[in-house]
Amino acid sequence: MHTIFRSTRLVFFFSKSVAISIVCFLLMACSSDKSSPPASSVSPEIQNASPVARIVNPEDGSAFTQGDRILFSGAGTDSEDGTLSNASLAWSSNLDGALGTGTSLSTTTLSVGTHQITLTATDSKSATGSAVISIVIAPLFQISGTISTAGRNTADGDTNDPYEAFMPNNDLATAQKLLNPATVSGFLTKSPTSGGASGNDRFAIYPDEDDVFQITLAAGQTIYLQTADWLEQDSTANDLDLYLIDSQGALLDSSFGTGRAEQLNISQGGDFYIWVNAYSGTSNYVLTISDAVADSQTETTKENLNIGDEFIVGQALVKLQDGKFAATGNSVNRIALAATSLGLRAETTIPGRANLMTFDLDRKAAGLVSGSGSILQAVQRVGIYIAPEIAAKLTTLQHIKALRKQAGVAFAEPNRIRHAAFTPNDNFYSQQWDFPVINVPNAWDLADDGSGAIVAVIDSGVYLDHPDLMGQLVPGYDFVSDPAGSGDGDGIDNHPDDPGDGASIGTSSFHGTHVAGTIAARTNNSQGVAGIAYNARIMPLRALGALGGTDADIAQCIYYSAGLSNSSGTLPSQPAHIINMSLGGPGQSQTLAEAIKAARDAGVIVIAAAGNESTDGFYSPADEEGVIAVSAVGQDGLKAGYSNFGPYIDVTAPGGNLLNDPGILSTSAQDDGTGLRAPAYKAMQGTSMAAPHMSGVMALMKSVYPALGPDALDALLFNNQITTDIGAAGRDDLYGYGLIDAVQAVHAAQQLSGGGSLPGYLTVNPITYDFGSHSETVVKVQASNALLRIAQIVNEAAWLTVTAQAVNDRGLGDYHLQVDRTGLTPARYSAGVEFVADNNQRSELRIYMTVLPSGGKTGGTVGLVYVLLLNEDATESLHTVEAVSVANGYHFSISDIRSGNYRLAAGTDHDNDQYVCDSGEACGAYPTMDNSLPLLVNSNLENLEFMVNPDTQLVPKDAAIAKIFQKKKWLPLQPR
Numbered sequence: 001m002h003t004i005f006r007s008t009r010l011v012f013f014f015s016k017s018v019a020i021s022i023v024c025f026l027l028m029a030c031s032s033d034k035s036s037p038p039a040s041s042v043s044p045e046i047q048n049a050s051p052v053a054r055i056v057n058p059e060d061g062s063a064f065t066q067g068d069r070i071l072f073s074g075a076g077t078d079s080e081d082g083t084l085s086n087a088s089l090a091w092s093s094n095l096d097g098a099l100g101t102g103t104s105l106s107t108t109t110l111s112v113g114t115h116q117i118t119l120t121a122t123d124s125k126s127a128t129g130s131a132v133i134s135i136v137i138a139p140l141f142q143i144s145g146t147i148s149t150a151g152r153n154t155a156d157g158d159t160n161d162p163y164e165a166f167m168p169n170n171d172l173a174t175a176q177k178l179l180n181p182a183t184v185s186g187f188l189t190k191s192p193t194s195g196g197a198s199g200n201d202r203f204a205i206y207p208d209e210d211d212v213f214q215i216t217l218a219a220g221q222t223i224y225l226q227t228a229d230w231l232e233q234d235s236t237a238n239d240l241d242l243y244l245i246d247s248q249g250a251l252l253d254s255s256f257g258t259g260r261a262e263q264l265n266i267s268q269g270g271d272f273y274i275w276v277n278a279y280s281g282t283s284n285y286v287l288t289i290s291d292a293v294a295d296s297q298t299e300t301t302k303e304n305l306n307i308g309d310e311f312i313v314g315q316a317l318v319k320l321q322d323g324k325f326a327a328t329g330n331s332v333n334r335i336a337l338a339a340t341s342l343g344l345r346a347e348t349t350i351p352g353r354a355n356l357m358t359f360d361l362d363r364k365a366a367g368l369v370s371g372s373g374s375i376l377q378a379v380q381r382v383g384i385y386i387a388p389e390i391a392a393k394l395t396t397l398q399h400i401k402a403l404r405k406q407a408g409v410a411f412a413e414p415n416r417i418r419h420a421a422f423t424p425n426d427n428f429y430s431q432q433w434d435f436p437v438i439n440v441p442n443a444w445d446l447a448d449d450g451s452g453a454i455v456a457v458i459d460s461g462v463y464l465d466h467p468d469l470m471g472q473l474v475p476g477y478d479f480v481s482d483p484a485g486s487g488d489g490d491g492i493d494n495h496p497d498d499p500g501d502g503a504s505i506g507t508s509s510f511h512g513t514h515v516a517g518t519i520a521a522r523t524n525n526s527q528g529v530a531g532i533a534y535n536a537r538i539m540p541l542r543a544l545g546a547l548g549g550t551d552a553d554i555a556q557c558i559y560y561s562a563g564l565s566n567s568s569g570t571l572p573s574q575p576a577h578i579i580n581m582s583l584g585g586p587g588q589s590q591t592l593a594e595a596i597k598a599a600r601d602a603g604v605i606v607i608a609a610a611g612n613e614s615t616d617g618f619y620s621p622a623d624e625e626g627v628i629a630v631s632a633v634g635q636d637g638l639k640a641g642y643s644n645f646g647p648y649i650d651v652t653a654p655g656g657n658l659l660n661d662p663g664i665l666s667t668s669a670q671d672d673g674t675g676l677r678a679p680a681y682k683a684m685q686g687t688s689m690a691a692p693h694m695s696g697v698m699a700l701m702k703s704v705y706p707a708l709g710p711d712a713l714d715a716l717l718f719n720n721q722i723t724t725d726i727g728a729a730g731r732d733d734l735y736g737y738g739l740i741d742a743v744q745a746v747h748a749a750q751q752l753s754g755g756g757s758l759p760g761y762l763t764v765n766p767i768t769y770d771f772g773s774h775s776e777t778v779v780k781v782q783a784s785n786a787l788l789r790i791a792q793i794v795n796e797a798a799w800l801t802v803t804a805q806a807v808n809d810r811g812l813g814d815y816h817l818q819v820d821r822t823g824l825t826p827a828r829y830s831a832g833v834e835f836v837a838d839n840n841q842r843s844e845l846r847i848y849m850t851v852l853p854s855g856g857k858t859g860g861t862v863g864l865v866y867v868l869l870l871n872e873d874a875t876e877s878l879h880t881v882e883a884v885s886v887a888n889g890y891h892f893s894i895s896d897i898r899s900g901n902y903r904l905a906a907g908t909d910h911d912n913d914q915y916v917c918d919s920g921e922a923c924g925a926y927p928t929m930d931n932s933l934p935l936l937v938n939s940n941l942e943n944l945e946f947m948v949n950p951d952t953q954l955v956p957k958d959a960a961i962a963k964i965f966q967k968k969k970w971l972p973l974q975p976r
Contacts, residue, residue, distance in 0.1 A: 140895070141897045178289070181291070222263060222264070229284060458583070476541050514682060582691045612632075614645075701722075765779065
């Protein structure tokens with residue numbers, strides 16, 4: 001079955017009797033015969049040479065395995081004209097008396113052991129020649145065992161592997177049912193696959209664009225799709241999208257980006273359909289439905305486009321790449337001309353920025369596919385109902401997705417709507433309990449009042465006539481660009497007065513006024529409330545109208561506050577030192593990310609509310625890089641129930657909890673429905689109220705130490721110099737680095753002002769890691785300056801090993817982490833690893849790991865599994881068999897194996913490219929995927945066990961086969 005031909009020397013053997021006969025014959029031919037005729041009249045007789053018996057392979061003493069063949073040959077000059085002709089061959093073995101004839105010998109006829117093989121060649125003249133060789137016949141062995149897979153695993157019913165069972169799931173009527181939780185490994189293709197590597201693709205003629213699944217989901221669960229064959233250099237080449245449909249067939253939500261990962265969060269439980277669609281290209285995929293996506297799996301989803309998000313239809317924020325469009329006219333004209341060439345209208349034309357552009361929904365933007373390629377056509381194909389307003393949002397997103405394919409477009413994204421991050425309440429309370437909680441009165445005793453600091457409040461504007469804010473404001477701007485939703489009847493102007501956002505009498509929030517009062521309300525004026533930094537100044541910037549605010553308008557506020565060019569064409573007389581954004585919403589914005597980076601680079605401290613959804617989902621702008629994200633506590637010092645949490649939280653502050661405390665009291669206004677307003681005070685709750693506490697304390701620090709900037713603030717936070725640690729020791733996902741403390745903050749500022757230096761700090765990336773089904777990972781430890789070195793690593797878990805992998809002489813760099821589940825009770829495990837610097841500064845990594853019960857390892861399926869026996873260095877597949885599906889997983893058996901060291905692996909071939917273990921396919925190795933070890937086969941082996949699971953991380957782990965993984969291929973299948 002697997003013959004090996006070895007190159008050997010040709011070895012000749014003559015029996016002693018044959019040699020003597022030849023000698024005697026020659027002697028007779030030389031003697032005199034008087035009766036013979038004269039030489040001149042008699043032709044010489046042709047002498048018969050004895051045939052030569054040859055054993056072509058092997059050399060003497062070679063080892064064979066049953067099933068190999070030995071090749072023979074024999075020839076002599078037995079014809080009258082002296083030509084060479086073959087002789088008949090016969091062989092025999094001394095070990096078991098085996099006899100035979102012919103030019104080859106199959107070792108299957110020989111018993112195991114050492115044989116003396118005698119070969120005799122006989123020609124037509126009965127002359128003979130012989131050869132003798134010793135060979136060893138080694139036995140063949142068999143290995144067998146069971147492959148299990150996690151119970152949550154399942155396979156797409158219609159992958160491209162033609163040998164798998166076929167169950168179409170292309171529409172709602174044929175939806176494939178899933179259990180919950182589930183991990184699905186699947187395959188989709190936008191176009192026919194043209195036969196593929198094997199020439200027998202399932203989708204060689206008709207594509208497989210859609211997979212539909214039916215499932216019952218619970219509130220808080222996450223649907224996470226990974227496009228296995230996504231290409232970073234061309235994100236639109238292989239692009240899969242994710243949709244959520246209700247039980248009646250109506251489209252609810254989508255994740256419609258151009259990145260590798262798509263994600264949907266379930267806000268309300270029920271019965272749903274999940275639709276995975278091939279927007280372009282061909283790819284394997286992994287679809288995960290779980291309570292939460294592990295940090296180790298989550299990828300940035302800033303490219304996602306969700307119809308469930310709030311955004312303005314017919315609008316996009318588009319940034320153009322330099323040098324990609326004709327250099328005709330000035331930069332402003334180039335932007336306008338480029339927009340026209342893309343089928344858009346440029347509403348703003350600021351060079352080097354994301355600009356607001358609009359388009360008609362009933363017209364085709366540049367590059368938008370039509371006909372069967374339209375998303376609306378795909379919706380009809382799958383049998384989904386789509387409401388007109390959802391169709392408008394979906395069409396807007398497809399325009400944006402099409403724009404992302406265009407040369408010259410750096411990025412395109414929806415103009416998302418953000419809302420104030422607070423929970424309104426009409427109750428009025430006369431106590432400001434929140435100030436003592438963070439030591440504000442004691443900070444005032446240090447003679448600090450915020451003088452000289454300017455805080456930009458990007459919000460709903462400020463009620464400019466409020467007596468407690470009179471004299472506390474510097475000129476600001478109104479950047480609400482849509483007159484229809486502005487509340488004041490016009491577009492952008494230099495009057496950031498808050499007209500109110502309520503639809504009826506007394507319902508306006510006056511949110512920005514409340515935020516401004518917490519930061520810098522007039523103090524010691526015998527009325528109203530006090531502000532934390534009462535001699536600081538507020539720069540009111542209006543971004544939130546009656547319907548909320550858009551990313552386009554918020555970004556312009558950020559640029560203006562930092563003294564950078566913006567759509568108003570004006571700049572403040574003095575830029576702000578601190579930005580407070582008590583607003584936000586789901587979905588990352590590259591437009592906001594660039595604006596925040598520009599402000600931070602200009603030295604501005606950016607602070608944002610963490611959000612009030614009580615989730616750890618992405619919330620912008622708080623989750624953007626460079627932002628200080630503030631969560632909220634109530635009067636009891638515990639996280640408020642509404643407050644968001646997660647790895648992006650930096651600090652916590654009082655936000656109130658009106659179920660248990662009076663809330664946060666601050667300045668507000670009262671509207672009577674006629675346009676008249678009156679000053680008021682109101683108690684509210686929310687992370688909107690927590691963020692200005694942080695901003696106010698930063699203003700106190702800025703007045704003491706004017707050089708305070710974002711990098712210095714990061715160092716102080718990392719080193720716990722301005723917070724009180726609450727919750728779990730060290731940084732945690734509820735409170736970040738702790739509760740802000742005004743006294744500690746002012747003391748730190750005084751030390752810096754007096755010539756003190758900032759201590760260095762360590763960072764570890766990532767800060768949390770969930771191993772999932774894997775056992776190894778690598779994390780990176782870095783320091784803020786060139787002096788720090790690692791002094792100690794504190795590891796809480798006996799089951800976790802931390803080893804320096806690639807570090808410098810200060811211990812900074814890559815660390816290898818490995819878990820050992822041996823002997824552990826099935827449970828969910830968590831542990832911390834602290835990296836401690838020589839100045840005692842610490843950075844903690846949080847580790848999660850699950851040990852499944854024995855029954856939890858089986859019960860799932862990953863489709864048709866191929867089992868491969870490899871050579872020891874895993875470079876060649878020697879045997880390939882199909883595993884048989886059984887009740888507890890898969891059974892396999894491989895026969896005719898020679899003695900030696902091997903590796904054993906298994907996987908699926910969903911894309912039918914004749915390679916198992918491609919990215920996104922199921923894969924496993926013996927004894928584990930993370931640590932495949934050589935398997936010594938010198939006897940029959942039974943009951944071998946290992947696991948095969950979908951490749952949810954899309955990253956290889958085992959060093960012995962890493963070079964194969966780097967090619968994105970693992971092991972070639974034998975022809976099937």
